[in-house]
Amino acid sequence: MFRGTSAITLDSKNRITIPTKYREELFADCQGKMVCTVDIQHPCLLLYPLPEWEEIELKLCNLSSMNPQERLLQQVILGNASDCEMDKNGRLLINGPLRQHASLEKNVMLVGQLKKFEIWHDTAWQSQMLQGISKIQSGEIELTERLLDLSL
Template structure:
């Protein structure tokens, strides 16, 4: 399980080092194999361990390619999906098109989301957190029925 936000750096070749605390799990359960794709709703990337990605891939396969919205989701998520493998230094290579989508430069945030990571530019992450916190602080924050039953 991946928790917490880690400030990491992208090197000149487009590689980022996965924090040490996650490497053993990724190597043990997925032989260091991961898949990175775009988030279609946010300017970030989604980085899945291979086994988690295979579940997502199956769900995408089950969508109808005759429905324009479902087809768009398939096209973008599968079209950008790129296999990544941890190298001996615990780094993965992020392709140019993926880096461009998420506006990644040197300073980035790797954000654990339990079954996957989100990869954000530091500036985009800070703006998103501010937006999320402001939304939660307003009286107009509408909770879904599922959220109304959540106790934290």
């Protein structure tokens, strides 16, 4: 399980380095094989260990290509999916279209989301967090029954 936020950098060869604390698990679970795609709701990327991605692919495969909304979702998510393999130093190459979607430059945030990571431009992540906290504190976010049952 991946949690927490790590400030990392995009190097001159357009690679990110996965923090050491995650590498052993990733090499054990998926031999460092991962898939990166766009997030359809935010200007960030989603990075999945291959076994997790394969579950997503099965769900996408079950959508109808005859339904325009479902086909669009398949096109965007699958069309942007890129296989990434971590090298022995924990580095992953992020391709141009993916970097462009998330406006990635040198300073990047890797955000653990239990079964996947999000990859954000650092200032976009900070803005997302400030907006999210503000919405929660102001009551703008409606607390559903599921959220009310969540005890932290």
